Amino acid sequence: MIRFAAVTKSYRVNGADVSALHPVDLEIAPGEVFGIIGHSGAGKSTLLRLINLLERPSSGQVFVSGKDVTHAEGAELRGLRRRIGMIFQHFNLLSSRTVAQNVAFPLELHGHADTAGRVRELLALVGLSEHADKYPAQLSGGQKQRVGIARALASKPEILLCDEATSALDPQTTASVLELLADINEKLGLTIVLITHEMDVIRRVCDRVAVLDAGRVVESGSVADVFLHPQHPTTRRFVAEAEHEEGRGPDYSGVTGRLFRLSFRGDTTYAPLLSQVVRDTGVEYNLLAGRIERIKSMPYGQLTLAMRGDNLEAALEQLRSAGVDIEDIAR
Amino acid sequence: MNPFLHSLFPNIDWVEIAQACxxxxxxxxxxxxxxxxTGLPLGVSLFLTARGQLHAKPRLYGVMSLLVNVLRSVPFIILMILLIPLTKALTGVSIGIRGAIVPLVIGAAPFFARLVETALREVDRGVIEASQAMGATTWQIVRRVLLPEARAGLIASATVTAVALVGYTAMGGIVGAGGLGALAYQYGYNGYKPDYMLVTVTLLIVLVQILQMLGDHLVQRYSRR
Structure with a gap:
């Protein structure tokens, strides 16, 4: 759907070239929710804007639907942008227009005369039908973002770009907006690319994720893989933030036995695996930490255990063969 | 004539005052x-061609900006005299009501254009970016985004310009443009008739007040922030 081929971007600042993106290669599949996470200044906003060419790459190519759009101009560029919706951190609604008029705006731009029916449909989709005649200043942040979403969907795009769409919202509103995005992705089957600095946003809605650090993609893959087994230090920090495990982590120095972190995914999360293994092998365990959560709709569990016993290796093997991922934690 | 009014303002010819108004x-x-x-398109052009804007053309911007600054630096009274040949070519008269309009516009349009440029800069950049992302042409952005979003600021700019123009018309009176300013100067100042001065200046104050109140009312009405 979207492909970056060795894309770079640099800016001229005070006569010197400053690199915002080092060669980036990335492919985003049709119908998926793809997340790009990074700290501010990592280049994620630039990367997102390369897709609808609000920014032009300094080198490399951008493909959308298999077509090289890197140098699109004029009518071709406007046609491309019509197929790509975008929502923003600060909503960017027209303050002089009502909610309904904001949603009708892209339709007017492209010369649709009768917009009323489509606008009604879109406002119903985002749950704002009764606010059609209000002005943006009269709405809450969450409602404004819903208007932004309705507006972005007006011209029936194939791709929706989300620029820190929930960063200005409180946690509860964030959850409802993310739910709406997931819903839209499912119902309309459109590809969503979102950028964020919160791993929790990635965990809730994304299928795949790329971690951007100082203009480079340092890690990418399915959210479950990246979330459960982060490799790069930046990714680890993001995951730790999402798990509210900031700082050095707990001290297990007084605990006897070997320490392991067990990761369960999908159906194994709810299976009585551990008790079965304990019964079969006679090992003892001590539960130190654990939780069960969801990555998008997939449940996962992580347990930190201290284990001891003669059949320890056999126990680990039995868990592994049942699909549990085991990490040996050195103290 | 009302005898009371006559005793208060012995010199005044009220028909003449009405005509001057x-x-x-x-x-x-x-x-x-x-x-x-003329000022609105000039202001929009200044905004669009400035560095970092939609159609950044630093050279063109530099030329327009210089022109605006030059016209704004020349004292209006001098500008009026300098422009007599142009006025004559455009209107057939060198001075008078119709003739005064040419220098008034050339004096005020650059001023208004600057105010327009400033008002447009107040428009949220994010809104412009969003419009671009929706595939809007520059013309669509100007007509459907910039001007409506800046409407309150543009009305305020027009109000300030209108008040400045009241001052200019009064100055025009000195060189024979007519109007209240001419009466104030001829009879009030040169003829030393303080009642003329009082009435004409009062009427000018009332005019400015009305303009400002009208402008403020419209700004209020179109503010959506």
């Missing part, structure tokens, strides 16, 4: 119309 209003209305008609 009308002349001032015609000069103001005509010049404001043409000032907005």
């Amino acid at each position: 009308l002349d001032t209003l015609v000069m103001l209305g005509g010049s404001l119309l043409f000032t907005v008609a």
Whole structure:
């Protein structure tokens, strides 16, 4: 759907070239929710804007639907942008227009005369039908973002770009907006690319994720893989933030036995695996930490255990063969 | 004539005052119309061509900006005299109500254009970016985004310009443009008739007050923030 081929971007600042993106290669599949996470200044906003060419790459190519759009101009560029919706951190609604008029705006731009029916449909989709005649200043942040979403969907795009769409919202509103995005992705089957600095946003809605650090993609893959087994230090920090495990982590120095972190995914999360293994092998365990959560709709569990016993290796093997991922934690 | 009014203002010819009011209003209305008609496109051009904007053309911007600054630096009274040949070519008269409109517009349009540029800069950049992302052309952005979003600021700019034009028309009176300013100067100042001075200046104050109140009311009405 979207492909970056060795894309770079640099800016001229005070006569010197400053690199915002080092060669980036990335492919985003049709119908998926793809997340790009990074700290501010990592280049994620630039990367997102390369897709609808609000920014032009300094080198490399951008493909959308298999077509090289890197140098699109004029009518071709406007046609491309019509197929790509975008929502923003600060909503960017027209303050002089009502909610309904904001949603009708892209339709007017492209010369649709009768917009009323489509606008009604879109406002119903985002749950704002009764606010059609209000002005943006009269709405809450969450409602404004819903208007932004309705507006972005007006011209029936194939791709929706989300620029820190929930960063200005409180946690509860964030959850409802993310739910709406997931819903839209499912119902309309459109590809969503979102950028964020919160791993929790990635965990809730994304299928795949790329971690951007100082203009480079340092890690990418399915959210479950990246979330459960982060490799790069930046990714680890993001995951730790999402798990509210900031700082050095707990001290297990007084605990006897070997320490392991067990990761369960999908159906194994709810299976009585551990008790079965304990019964079969006679090992003892001590539960130190654990939780069960969801990555998008997939449940996962992580347990930190201290284990001891003669059949320890056999126990680990039995868990592994049942699909549990085991990490040996050195103290 | 009302004897009380006559005892209060012994020198005043009220018919002449009424005519002068009308002349001032015609000069103001005509010049404001043409000032907005020329200043608005000039202001939009300044905004669009400035560095970092939609159609950044630093050289063109530099030339327009210089022109605006030059016209704004020349004292209006001098500008009026310098422009006599142009006025004559455009209107057939060198001075008078119709003749005054040419220098009034040339004096006020650059001023208004700067105010327009400033008002447009107040428009949220994110909204412009969003419009671009929706595939809007520059013309669509100007007509459907910039001007409506800046409407309150543009009305405030027009109000300030209208008040400045009242001052200019009064100055025009000195060189024979007519209107309230001419009466104040001829009879009030040169003829030393303080009642003329009092009445004409009061009427000018009332005019400015009305303009400002009208402008404020419209700004209030169109503010959506």
